[in-house]
Amino acid sequence: MAPYRSRRLKSRRAPTMHKLNYYLKLWLASVRYSVTRTLMFRADFLLWSTVELFWMGINILLVSVIYAHTDSIAGWSKYEMLLLLGTSMLVQRLLIGFFWANIHELGDNIRTGKFDFFLAQPGNLMFMASTRKLDLDSLANSVVAIALVAYSARELGLSPSLLDLATYAFLVGCGLVIHYSFMLTMVSLSFWITNAQGLEGSYFTLFSFSRIPREAFRGVTQLVFVWTLPVVIVSNAPAQTILYGFNPQLCLWLAGAAAFWFALTVIVFHCGLKRYSSASS
Numbered sequence: 001m002a003p004y005r006s007r008r009l010k011s012r013r014a015p016t017m018h019k020l021n022y023y024l025k026l027w028l029a030s031v032r033y034s035v036t037r038t039l040m041f042r043a044d045f046l047l048w049s050t051v052e053l054f055w056m057g058i059n060i061l062l063v064s065v066i067y068a069h070t071d072s073i074a075g076w077s078k079y080e081m082l083l084l085l086g087t088s089m090l091v092q093r094l095l096i097g098f099f100w101a102n103i104h105e106l107g108d109n110i111r112t113g114k115f116d117f118f119l120a121q122p123g124n125l126m127f128m129a130s131t132r133k134l135d136l137d138s139l140a141n142s143v144v145a146i147a148l149v150a151y152s153a154r155e156l157g158l159s160p161s162l163l164d165l166a167t168y169a170f171l172v173g174c175g176l177v178i179h180y181s182f183m184l185t186m187v188s189l190s191f192w193i194t195n196a197q198g199l200e201g202s203y204f205t206l207f208s209f210s211r212i213p214r215e216a217f218r219g220v221t222q223l224v225f226v227w228t229l230p231v232v233i234v235s236n237a238p239a240q241t242i243l244y245g246f247n248p249q250l251c252l253w254l255a256g257a258a259a260f261w262f263a264l265t266v267i268v269f270h271c272g273l274k275r276y277s278s279a280s281s
Helices: 002-040 042-067 078-112 125-130 136-155 162-191 197-211 219-228 233-244 248-275
Strands: none
Touching: 002 042, 002 125, 002 136, 042 078, 042 136, 078 125, 078 136, 078 162, 078 197, 078 233, 125 162, 125 248, 162 197, 162 233, 162 248, 197 233, 233 248
């Protein structure tokens, strides 16, 4: 019985590995396309990298100016706040680098009928529509965000363990999934409404809350922005892991929130597909 069961497990595992390998090859092809396109327009890459770097510098300068007049905000010191800011920037740079251009175009493609292009693609529509392009200037500036986190941790005299660093990376990944899912859910409403551009823009307003300590929220605002819409906790949880060490409750909460929002996105996206009218219909 044991050899038979082993053969059955291997047979089940083989299609899954084949599918993962297939989608990895598709994604790597998208990476090659994005790199080639960036090399063709190097001036654009340098310009937008500089613009994003300038924006990040303004945020760091703002924190420095505020803390020139106070020692603590909601119990957070200057370098604790910079660590939180760096984490928020890291999640945002990764989100924009991997997904923003694709999701932003998705709404236009649905409205104009250009989404037909993806219907002909040999793969999962949600994957194909949201991973076709990479924004390399945002990914390049994610290094600056990591450097800010490392600098802040050094100034605070922190020495996070390998477990803490692995947990930090895991929670940043969960935050990335949450924001990706939230943004894709809003854009997927284009299947039902004519113009969802206002909803797309509201994402960046919500993301600005991720740079604020969760202790600053009270009552209704805490319920909405910390627990119902976890836009605050996605940066606070990783930052607190570096500051205070591994916290299993935060890990479970953020992992659960990521699973919930991703599942909701899959449902909304595929329900929307049933309503889509192609340009040829």
